[in-house]
Amino acid sequence: MDLVVSLALQILYGIANLALISLGLAIIFGMMRVINLAHGEFLMLGGYTVVIATNNGVNIWIAMLVLAPLVVGVIGVVVERLLIRWLYGRMIDTLLATWGLSLLIIGLVTSIFGASTATTISPPLGVITIGSYTSSGYEMFLIVVTVLLLVAVYATLKLTTLGLVARGTMQNAEMSSALGVSTSRIYMITFGLGAAVTGLAGGLLAPITGILPTIGAVYIAKAFITVISGGMAILAGTATASALLGGVNGIVAFLTGPTLGEVALLVTAIILLRLMPRGITGTLFRKSL
Amino acid sequence: MNRAEIVLETRNLSMHFGGVRAVDRVDFSLSENELRCLIGPNGAGKSTFFKCLTGQLRPTAGDVLIRDVDVTGREPHEIGALGVGIKTQVPNVFEGLTTEENIWISARRWHRSSRARTLTTETIERLQLGDVRSEPVGRLAHGQRQWVELGMVVAAEPWLVLLDEPAAGMTHEETVRTAELIREINRTATLIVVEHDMQFIRMISRRVTLFHEGGILMEDTMEAISADARARQVYLGHRA
Amino acid sequence: MQLKRRQFLASASAAALASPAIIGRAVAADGIKFVSILDQSNGLDIYGKPMVETTRMAVDEINAAGGLLGRPIDLKVYDPQSSIQLYTQFATQAAAGDRADVVHAGITSASREAIRPTFSRFRVLYFYNVLYEGGVCDINNFCTGSTPAQTVEKLVPYTMNKWGKKVYIIAADYNYGQITAQWVQKYVRDNGGDPVATEFFPLDVTNFGPTIKKIQQAQPDMVMSALVGGAHVSFYRQYAAAGMNASIPIASTTFGVGNEHKLISAEEGNGMICAYSYFEEVDNATNKAFVQRFRDRLGDDAPALNELAARAYEGAYIWAEAVRQAGTTERMAVIEALRSGVYYDGPSGRVQIEPKTNHANQNVYLAELKDQSFQILETYENQPPTDTLLVCDLVADPNQSTFKFENGLKAAGIDI
């Protein structure tokens, strides 16, 4: 029984983890049709921000919750102004540009900080004991944060002008650009917001993952597959796809081993896209956000 | 109507989107060599009905028969393979290819290379597209693009032709020319034409089917329909 | 096949002699060509960069001391960017283009196996200075790093004595991890223990939650880790986050060679026990001077030193020693010198080539991690590569040039 509860929490964390690393990408892809191959590097930058800040004496909570999204969000805005805004409507070209960007970021970080940077942070919040099992308190905290983050994005989409445009774009991209909604500024904010959410995710994962300039490559494929499997709706898509893929991965990984867990995740994604060729929200929950 | 002459028939054809009954239990039949126009206000269901015939939509219920063969739910290319030429409402052309290539692709589906080339040349002349023969279709004016699409339909030498708003967006002169062309096609093929433009319909039609709220309201000559009170209400009511 | 190969070699050298390269060779006569091919970008740079730094340092020192045989060493460094394909390319370039006298290259076994045939074919002396799974048997290839028998043999009994007999094994899912896991199982059983479970992880796994639950379920006395690379650092962090490092301690044969102990905090790493043939904290005068020179050279940017970095340095020196003894850079003469018992007393202690295997007899150290640095617990001097010795005897048959996965397994006592 303890095992079941403990394992359920673990799988829930796996799902939250997947949603966390995918959400920023979903915002940028869902609203702007930009394929951001530098997404993994945005996560890495979030982590680096936390490591560098804490090494310089900043409180870890401030580093994670404030600095990481702020720094990566600003980087996102700069990237959008200098690079992405020339490429709207050219989805394939964004592929090349953001791949270049990802190499550039890795190169820059390596040149500045070296191949690895020593860290002193460890996960705050201690340990939760369930019978004879223990779980990380910080991982439980991350589940809560992920839920809150989803709610915050939901509120933004539902209640603000940005959200209105976003929903318009999701339903009919050509139409809203044809209506001449001041897309330029909205896009800049959206990209910055997506980058900030990604930076926050990277920052939050910093205490429980290894942080190296090249670590982004580990996340990018999984985040992509999650977002595309989810379909066009940013929130419902990310949430349902994370739940399905993360759940399958966690269960199979526990029953067999991590390799088959990864393979099961990928196979599920393929079968899913075969059955629902437009992603989950292309078939179900079509009206959701 | 002689049963043997019927080339296209629908029985109890219905298409529902969620709770909306876009087409509702339509029985329709078309005889050989007919030129039938489908009219009706926006949302009457004629375009949905058309898409059910061409295989672009799979009907919720009912059957479509072409020459007594049940083709309900078949893919568009399977309908096309029966010798049915189709032109859709939104111009569907190969934008990046030249006029010549567009028409050749259609002709080559049915004929060997040399015959396809002759047929292409003939069709281009017939549609007077010689000047834009080597232009990419994406660069042509709207009317010309419509003709390129008609050319593709003609080049396949179909025996049954389904056209959705062939004169949409054309100048008067172009419309006249299109009407001429349709009458010409009718010499060798049976036609269904979905159209809004009453003037255009008067130019071509013999028999007209009026759609209203997903069903067939009446079927008669254009003159008779113009004179009918119900029909006028449907149209006027819509316009008002 | 044999005939053709000889023809090819003849034609290769004939082409070299006939082409303008002969002029290049005359010019190069005053410098000895030393080529290093090590990853300095993309995933493997955490290993490669420190190795390149120490290689440069060794060559600079030798040159400063008057060079070799009165000639300076020309060092050429390639960065294959963690791509096997570029390894093959640069190896060919080093052998046929640069006409290298010696090449020190390769981090993963995959890269070594991609380039080893090239060096045999072009008859260029080849050094591989990385700890690996053992099993290479090649007269032209000197492997100076430690192999599982050298480190695991010491680590397992020591930690079992200290912590208990139930051992949970986790390893990276590739050859090194697989073979090391086999060795660990063997030594655990040999010492009367119970390897309760063995699990392998793809190199890009970052979420170790399910495994941590399984470890909690199995309740072992200790965890033996052969995880590798940046992504796997996550394991140690998540393990600590779940409070596990307090109850079930970890020993490792891989933690630290990529300076992982700097990537996790003190409280996450404290208490871990590792075994290598070198730690920065090894207590001898040579090492203290070596570390000092390294720090002076690179200042604040200096990475931590580990077995890979130290052995890249020592590998260069062993080769230099052999060239001195042979009095020439000619390949066969240097190989003979190396196999005649050449040794170098370096920062890690004495490193001596073992002639049956072309591997090295070397010291092995056991150390415990405390506050992001290692404290030496035990020193075992002059350990032979017993695993490779089981499958390789170049004294009896010098014409061998193989590395088979089977060698490593056979060494571990596993029949297939």
Added chain:
Amino acid sequence: MRLSRDFRGTLVIAVCGLAFTLFAPEVLEFFTIITLSQVIGLAILALSLALVWGFGGILCFGQTAFFGLGAYAYAVTATNIGGSTGAILMAILVAAAFAAILGYFIFYGRVSDVYLAIITLTVALILYSLTRRTSGPEYKIGNALLGGFNGTAAPPLNLPGDAGTVLFPEDTFYVAMIALILAYVFCCWLVRTHFGRVCIAIRENETRAELLAYDIRLYKLGIFIIGAALAGLGGVFFCVGVSRVTPDVFSLSQAAVAIIWVIVGGRGTLIGPILATFALHYLTASLGSQALLNANLVLGTVLIVFVLLVPKGVVPSIIDLADIRRQRRVARSRERRLRLRRTRNGNETAGVGK
């Protein structure tokens, strides 16, 4: 039709390629020739993607799946039967058969667009995970141990029918170059056949092609399989050049660079991606031989500058430039003709629009 003029360009390029094949060993250094075989393998991969994506309109992000399968099939077969000729056929066959199954699954399920891209990429990543898992001794096909992360050795090419006679590196280079040239000419021919033109038409407008009674699923499947077979062939020369095949052939970065070669070279051309492969490989290799700058830093900057300044890709941009000049010429002559006609019309006062 303008077949003949188009094809003249192809032949000119093919002859240039042949000339390069003959003279390269005279001009270039020996090690460059050895290295070129693997780059040629990559170029064939780029060509296959140029065909499938540029002409078939299928954004196959996981084209490397077929490339890698070809390489593995070659290595395993050659190790087992001892000869390379059968192994090459096997590589092509395995890649094509796998594409047939995957393509049936995709196209008959009407998956398209970015969803198709992700499915194919995911397939490549699954192969990446699975091949990396094969490091245990139980993963053995005949005599060939798959070797997991470390990969497996790829035997060199030999004379057909004579497994004992291994080809020299120069000869391997000749064989690879000729395969590349033949593959290129084949693709150029293919896109001009009825089949190829229908594929292009489908890329332009799927609905229209369907309404013209073409079964687009079948055509897409066809070009997908042909592309996969080519990619498999590329895999052979790549692994022969490297002398080894490792799971990295299925990795995300390998998949991405294949896409990048096609974007840089230009979609809708066949020679562009081939040239881009050679150029970008040369750049990457040069960066590896210098110690000044981080390789990623330079490569990333180059790609970004490229996408901003040459958005269409190199070859289409060059063609555009040439086109603008030609159009100016054509416009001038058309103006002359118009002027002529106007004077004639003026005389005849004939009806205009008819």
